[in-house]
Amino acid sequence: MAEANSIQEGFLCPICHKDLRSANNLISHFQDLHSEEKDILRSIKDIYGIVKKKILTLDDQDLESFKKEISLEKEKFHLEYSEPQDPGLTQSHTDYYKSSRREKLDHKTAETNKLIIRLDRLLHVNGPDRKQHEQELVAWLDGTTVSRCPSCTSAFNITRRQHHCRLCGSIMCNSCSYFLPYETAQTIVAPVNNISGREQGLSKESESLRICYHCLDMLEGRRRVQIEQVMQPIICQLYSHLQKNKSQAQNSVDMYNKMINSLLSGETTYLLQDLQSLRATIADKAQMIDTISKKIDSLPVDADFPKAAILQTNVRKATSAYIKDYLLTLPPPPTLQELERAKRERSARLVEEDFVPTRNTTVKRIAVTTGWSPAHVPNETTVVEEGDPLLEQINIVKNYITQARAAQRFEEVASLQENLNMLKQMYQKQQFSKVRGD
Structure with a gap:
């Protein structure tokens, strides 16, 4: 019954209902096996011809209409070649994005650090008045102002009581609470505190802290970041x-x-x-x-x-x-040879320009943070006259330059060399004054 009522598609023979898959196969099949039915064969040819002609006519009409539309578009929008324009003013919002993101990250980091500090303090709370101490550490929200659970919007009643998060003090129902084990809390808090003695006096019901899922997400996010930093591929x-x-x-x-x-x-x-x-x-x-x-x-x-x-x-x-x-x-x-030629050219250029070196007596202060000392690397070529602070300072700077070169800290070499030149100029000026008898 189902086969009789089913709808078949394709090039079916009207006599034997065989699918011939193409019009030519259908006509050949009908001529060979059902030649006596000439009227049906003629009708099949006529239907096939009409359909073919109609399809071709529709295709020609669509092609002509498409060509007309293309020609109208060309007449309507006449495009001319123009020279490329210079880009206009641009503005980068990267700094604004970074500052906005930094503010949000700083706020989230600050809130997470507050939770860590509170969690650390809560781990030290013990005794019969433990609930009172918890309320002193974290202010609990007034339950009279909350009639429904903020998470699931279920109304509070005798069977669904109010509970407080021990980290933020917000109100929730029992279904929206998460009980954080003390062992897990110890892995979150740094440094790890030894609470083995306190855990022995706790009952099974007090071996965890009731917190909300918002605080849990912040703590877990911090743990994931720490794990990713340590466990990098x-x-x-x-x-x-x-x-x-x-x-x-x-x-x-x-x-x-x-x-x-x-x-x-x-x-x-x-x-x-x-x-x-x-x-x-x-x-x-x-x-x-x-x-x-x-x-x-x-x-x-x-x-x-x-x-x-x-x-x-x-x-x-x-x-x-x-x-x-x-x-x-x-x-x-x-x-x-190239260095000697460069020095001679520099000297000649300075003479031509009538160069007079500036005698600036201000010495830059160099911050030495490498643990160097004046006597660390002795300089045998320097003779220090006893009681002359300038020569002592020159000797110290030369020692610093030697140590900076050994450490390949050439930026400090340049700064120290500049100070050394200043000190030498000051010393030469001092000696010139002594010769003149000033």
Whole structure:
């Protein structure tokens, strides 16, 4: 019955109801097997021809209408070539976004820290009047002003009583409460407190703290951040180490370019040995960066994250290009002949410009935080006259410069060298005054 009433589609033979799948097969089948039914065959051909002609006519009409629409659009919107315009004024909202996000993060961090402090204090509360001490630590909300649970909006009655969160003091029902075990609270609070003696006196009902889910989310968020910071994937640790080394290499390259420009201009702030030592340091840093990128590329790939292999390969390629195009293309150190020529040109230029060095008696104060001391590296070439503070200060600054060069802290070398030149000028002025008998 179901087969008789079912609707069949396709090129069906009207006699045997066989699906021939195309019009040509249907006509051939009817001519071969049902040739006696000429009227039906003729009607099938006529219907097929009419339908084909109608479809072709509709297609031609649609094509003509589409061409008319295209021509009308071209007449309506006549596009002319124009020179590209310069971009207008742009405004960056990055700083505003960062400040807004920082305010929200600071507020959330402050609220979370308050909960941690309260939780730490609550862990020290014990005794028969424990509930009273809890209310003293955290102010509880007045229950007369709350008729429904803020979380599930269920009305409070005899069977559904009000309960307070021990961390924020808000009101909730028993279904919307979470009982934080003392052991879990101990893992959240830092430093860990020893409460073994107190736990022995607690009953089973008081071995947890009732808190709301809002406070629970804030505490769990803090725990997740701490776990993510400690349990970083190995690829993240290697990439952080890679970026740190690249940042250090960047600073060294900038200093190298500054030093080589200073030497080629004829200045005596830096030495050729300093430049060569820094170039060797940059080469060691490039080798370290290359080794880290190889480790990242050779890490095993998790089957659940197949795109991680592409990421690791791209990190390796980018690092190789950075080393090849940036760290290995530094200009070579100048030769001694080039340095002598640069010094002579500088001296001649100063003479032509009638250069008179300024005698500024103000000495910059350099903050030395590396634990250096004046006697740490003796300078045998300096003879200190007893009782002359300027020569003592010159000797101290020279010792500092020697130690700064050994530590490759060339920014401090430049500052100390400037102070040394000032001290030498002051000493020369003092000696000139003594000779004149002033």
